[in-house]
Amino acid sequence: MPQPKLGLITSSELALFMDYYELTSTKADFDHENDAVVTQEYFVRSVPFGSYLIAAGLEQVIAFAMKLRFEEKDLGWLEATSGPDFRNGFLDFLMNFKFSGDIYAVPEGTVVFPNEPIINVTGPTIEVQLLETYLLNVMNYQTLVATKTARMVDIAGERTVVDFGARRAHGRDAALLAARAAYLAGATGTSLVLAGKTWDIPFIGTMPHSFIQNRPNELQAFREYSASFPHNTILLVDTYDTLEGVRNAITVGKELNEQGYRLIGVRLDSGDLADLSSKTRKLLDEAGFEKTKIFVSSDLDEYQIEELIREGAPIDGFGVGTRLVTGANYNPISREGGVSALQGVYKLVERIGKDGHPIPKTKLSVGKVLLPYRKQVHRQTDENRMFYRDTISRWDEVIPDAEPLLVPIIQKGVLSYKFPSLQDSQQYCRDQLRQLPKSYRLLIEAPVFPVKLSPQLEKAASSN
Amino acid sequence: MPQPKLGLITSSELALFMDYYELTSTKADFDHENDAVVTQEYFVRSVPFGSYLIAAGLEQVIAFAMKLRFEEKDLGWLEATSGPDFRNGFLDFLMNFKFSGDIYAVPEGTVVFPNEPIINVTGPTIEVQLLETYLLNVMNYQTLVATKTARMVDIAGERTVVDFGARRAHGRDAALLAARAAYLAGATGTSLVLAGKTWDIPFIGTMPHSFIQNRPNELQAFREYSASFPHNTILLVDTYDTLEGVRNAITVGKELNEQGYRLIGVRLDSGDLADLSSKTRKLLDEAGFEKTKIFVSSDLDEYQIEELIREGAPIDGFGVGTRLVTGANYNPISREGGVSALQGVYKLVERIGKDGHPIPKTKLSVGKVLLPYRKQVHRQTDENRMFYRDTISRWDEVIPDAEPLLVPIIQKGVLSYKFPSLQDSQQYCRDQLRQLPKSYRLLIEAPVFPVKLSPQLEKAASSN
Numbered sequence: 001m002p003q004p005k006l007g008l009i010t011s012s013e014l015a016l017f018m019d020y021y022e023l024t025s026t027k028a029d030f031d032h033e034n035d036a037v038v039t040q041e042y043f044v045r046s047v048p049f050g051s052y053l054i055a056a057g058l059e060q061v062i063a064f065a066m067k068l069r070f071e072e073k074d075l076g077w078l079e080a081t082s083g084p085d086f087r088n089g090f091l092d093f094l095m096n097f098k099f100s101g102d103i104y105a106v107p108e109g110t111v112v113f114p115n116e117p118i119i120n121v122t123g124p125t126i127e128v129q130l131l132e133t134y135l136l137n138v139m140n141y142q143t144l145v146a147t148k149t150a151r152m153v154d155i156a157g158e159r160t161v162v163d164f165g166a167r168r169a170h171g172r173d174a175a176l177l178a179a180r181a182a183y184l185a186g187a188t189g190t191s192l193v194l195a196g197k198t199w200d201i202p203f204i205g206t207m208p209h210s211f212i213q214n215r216p217n218e219l220q221a222f223r224e225y226s227a228s229f230p231h232n233t234i235l236l237v238d239t240y241d242t243l244e245g246v247r248n249a250i251t252v253g254k255e256l257n258e259q260g261y262r263l264i265g266v267r268l269d270s271g272d273l274a275d276l277s278s279k280t281r282k283l284l285d286e287a288g289f290e291k292t293k294i295f296v297s298s299d300l301d302e303y304q305i306e307e308l309i310r311e312g313a314p315i316d317g318f319g320v321g322t323r324l325v326t327g328a329n330y331n332p333i334s335r336e337g338g339v340s341a342l343q344g345v346y347k348l349v350e351r352i353g354k355d356g357h358p359i360p361k362t363k364l365s366v367g368k369v370l371l372p373y374r375k376q377v378h379r380q381t382d383e384n385r386m387f388y389r390d391t392i393s394r395w396d397e398v399i400p401d402a403e404p405l406l407v408p409i410i411q412k413g414v415l416s417y418k419f420p421s422l423q424d425s426q427q428y429c430r431d432q433l434r435q436l437p438k439s440y441r442l443l444i445e446a447p448v449f450p451v452k453l454s455p456q457l458e459k460a461a462s463s464n
Numbered sequence: 465m466p467q468p469k470l471g472l473i474t475s476s477e478l479a480l481f482m483d484y485y486e487l488t489s490t491k492a493d494f495d496h497e498n499d500a501v502v503t504q505e506y507f508v509r510s511v512p513f514g515s516y517l518i519a520a521g522l523e524q525v526i527a528f529a530m531k532l533r534f535e536e537k538d539l540g541w542l543e544a545t546s547g548p549d550f551r552n553g554f555l556d557f558l559m560n561f562k563f564s565g566d567i568y569a570v571p572e573g574t575v576v577f578p579n580e581p582i583i584n585v586t587g588p589t590i591e592v593q594l595l596e597t598y599l600l601n602v603m604n605y606q607t608l609v610a611t612k613t614a615r616m617v618d619i620a621g622e623r624t625v626v627d628f629g630a631r632r633a634h635g636r637d638a639a640l641l642a643a644r645a646a647y648l649a650g651a652t653g654t655s656l657v658l659a660g661k662t663w664d665i666p667f668i669g670t671m672p673h674s675f676i677q678n679r680p681n682e683l684q685a686f687r688e689y690s691a692s693f694p695h696n697t698i699l700l701v702d703t704y705d706t707l708e709g710v711r712n713a714i715t716v717g718k719e720l721n722e723q724g725y726r727l728i729g730v731r732l733d734s735g736d737l738a739d740l741s742s743k744t745r746k747l748l749d750e751a752g753f754e755k756t757k758i759f760v761s762s763d764l765d766e767y768q769i770e771e772l773i774r775e776g777a778p779i780d781g782f783g784v785g786t787r788l789v790t791g792a793n794y795n796p797i798s799r800e801g802g803v804s805a806l807q808g809v810y811k812l813v814e815r816i817g818k819d820g821h822p823i824p825k826t827k828l829s830v831g832k833v834l835l836p837y838r839k840q841v842h843r844q845t846d847e848n849r850m851f852y853r854d855t856i857s858r859w860d861e862v863i864p865d866a867e868p869l870l871v872p873i874i875q876k877g878v879l880s881y882k883f884p885s886l887q888d889s890q891q892y893c894r895d896q897l898r899q900l901p902k903s904y905r906l907l908i909e910a911p912v913f914p915v916k917l918s919p920q921l922e923k924a925a926s927s928n
């Protein structure tokens with residue numbers, strides 16, 4: 001009997017993670033010897049929420065660019081299935097493919113704004129084009145999740161935010177990459193064990209409701225759990241009646257105390273969390289469990305976290321699932337939203353002409369801005385190191401008293417950047433958010449951060 | 465220098481694709497010798513759009529259940545990182561883990577409704593619990609995408625619907641599984657080459673805008689492309705001015721005719737698609753290109769497809785990306801939505817007591833219905849084979865003149881189901897949709913399909 005197929009992507013299949021048009025158009029490039037050096041840039045035209053984005057996903061893009069090879073079996077399959085037009089020297093050319101160009105990018109965790117180049121890729125046309133689908137896939141998703149998480153972490157302040165979303169993520173990669181992007185943007189940890197192992201992220205868990213349902217009563221379930229995890233007892237109290245559950249947790253907490261352990265926390269997963277957390281805190285405090293923490297979860301997002309905090313709910317940590325891993329784009333005030341995706345694009349902006357001079361590239365479709373030429377972003381800070389203004393310029397333009405954001409990652413096909421640990425990137429991201437003035441971090445109606453065009457770029461953009 | 469990490473999941477890491485609470489709670493089960501046979505069921509409490517769902521993802525769930533093993537290196541890592549409470553015989557037990565239970569499910573492509581069990585898993589507590597995160601992840605996503613796609617395909621009628629979403633999908637798995645689920649639900653093909661190879665799905669592509677920008681003018685770009693793909697020339701006409709692009713395509717079409725080939729189609733990717741497609745059709749027809757097809761794309765979903773068709777736009781095929789691969793949940797009438805995830809759950813419903821009798825399991829959290837006992841769904845059809853009524857019953861209950869929907873997939877750990885090809889599943893899904901009366905397929909305000917409870921289940925549910 002044929003076995004069911006898991007559909008795991010193996011590293012040898014990376015080369016086929018491409019929209020077919022990348023292979024058809026580069027085949028036509030090959031046929032017509034179009035090997036001009038070009039620059040394509042990754043940027044996002046508009047932010048789905050708030051004023052800023054947290055760039056995330058670069059490490060995976062670079063791993064792809066470094067590892068991308070076409071194998072004989074893949075090319076054989078392509079030749080066999082793509083019809084008569086695909087049979088020529090192009091497939092031999094792909095056999096020898098290795099990315100030889102330059103990639104500049106903002107480090108992961110950097111605060112960026114609409115229309116700013118986040119990655120620019122320069123090299124022979126075919127090489128630059130073949131990175132497109134993967135680059136967009138991984139940058140759009142991780143940047144979305146990192147941005148969404150940063151908003152939650154920012155509003156949560158000292159309280160923890162933990163990714164609980166694996167079951168609602170769009171496939172395994174999404175669960176894994178969401179945990180990564182969330183941690184980068186300041187989450188405390190994840191529920192997904194594999195993410196913990198892959199990225200060295202703290203992983204966290206209590207018990208499912210079924211664990212309690214599966215026993216004669218809640219008190220026995222709590223006793224069995226605490227006996228197995230005396231060092232780390234967090235009890236889920238909402239299976240039947242939340243406050244009764246808290247009383248059962250207190251009973252078990254006292255038994256733990258007698259054995260020299262303590263009740264770390266309780267978790268509420270349903271109901272009116274503001275009201276229930278207050279009543280839970282009161283019950284715990286009255287019983288002497290002032291240090292026992294209250295964790296909550298239940299379809300949370302940054303708006304609900306903000307509301308709970310505003311109402312004074314005594315919550316120590318938030319577990320967020322669906323709306324974190326999908327980067328749910330929904331504005332509760334305007335009741336607008338609905339597309340959980342970042343619409344980032346990877347556009348041709350410059351081509352080096354035969355005379356060695358750069359030729360600007362734009363596209364004239366209605367309503368879609370495309371700034372010509374290979375570009376750099378320069379950031380200016382005020383006397384308190386707060387972000388003050390960005391300037392997008394042509395690549396080699398000098399902008400005084402400003403820091404260029406795009407740094408060299410790959411040069412002539414060779415990795416020249418040392419990726420920080422995810423922990424270091426998290427610290428960098430935290431610093432970035434601290435440097436962004438508070439008004440730009442408002443959950444709703446944040447003003448637009450001032451991003452201006454350099455004189456040279458202004459001239460080029462207006463002449464197109 | 466340490467190399468950037470791709471973060472690909474390998475099959476040996478499947479066992480760690482779990483929320484940590486699965487491992488803590490099953491460790492406590494192990495400690496307390498809780499090995500009762502239980503049933504957990506996967507179902508969806510509410511549909512994000514419309515009245516029905518298309519079940520999808522079973523093949524991946526079953527592959528996971530069959531292949532799930534814990535390896536020594538994973539368990540060693542777990543022991544080293546999970547603190548003192550994890551060190552006991554549980555890890556040895558996991559070393560010998562192999563799913564030995566029963567799985568029943570509705571075939572992929574089946575039309576199902578809220579609260580109906582889609583999969584039920586019966587076996588020892590620990591085995592049943594450990595499937596949770598993966599099962600939810602893969603079923604929630606594929607069912608969401610299949611359902612979204614079915615709505616588009618249904619409204620598109622004879623016109624083609626192709627998945628273009630890899631760049632906006634949430635990671636690589638999402639792109640791959642979306643192509644699978646979309647094809648299952650009636651899409652014509654995908655842009656993603658790897659999905660084509662993995663699932664034997666037709667893959668389709670034209671050219672990116674950069675291909676045209678990268679040449680002195682559009683006409684030359686079209687000529688070069690058609691020279692490379694004379695058997696399959698589809699030209700993207702909206703880079704600069706759409707109707708001028710159509711005129712250039714006609715010029716190239718005439719040149720193709722002279723060489724014995726023909727212009728297959730043009731693609732519009734921006735602007736007022738109803739107006740532009742009409743003008744394009746007129747230009748093509750006047751030049752004798754009546755057979756040249758018009759394909760469109762541009763942030764489409766079922767509502768926009770419906771509107772274009774209602775306006776009489778002469779469109780032959782739709783490329784849909786973001787809103788297909790994210791299963792975008794947005795109602796353009798009520799302007800509500802925003803969470804692109806299916807909130808399916810996997811709940812404990814029955815436990816076999818020591819006396820061999822089933823004990824019903826429910827949970828009392830406010831507002832969340834949980835029907836007790838292991839269950840079956842029975843479907844009744846009318847004299848025209850149209851779906852008429854479903855009945856959810858206890859597992860062994862006989863419902864006359866009705867077809868049970870959940871069929872055996874794994875029995876005592878052994879695969880007993882022959883998975884159909886994806887092509888056969890597509891045909892099955894098409895037949896299912898044809899049997900669903902049209903009112904239940906309305907895009908908005910579809911009525912609720914009649915799903916009743918059997919007498920025995922009604923009694924059990926009301927006594928809880």
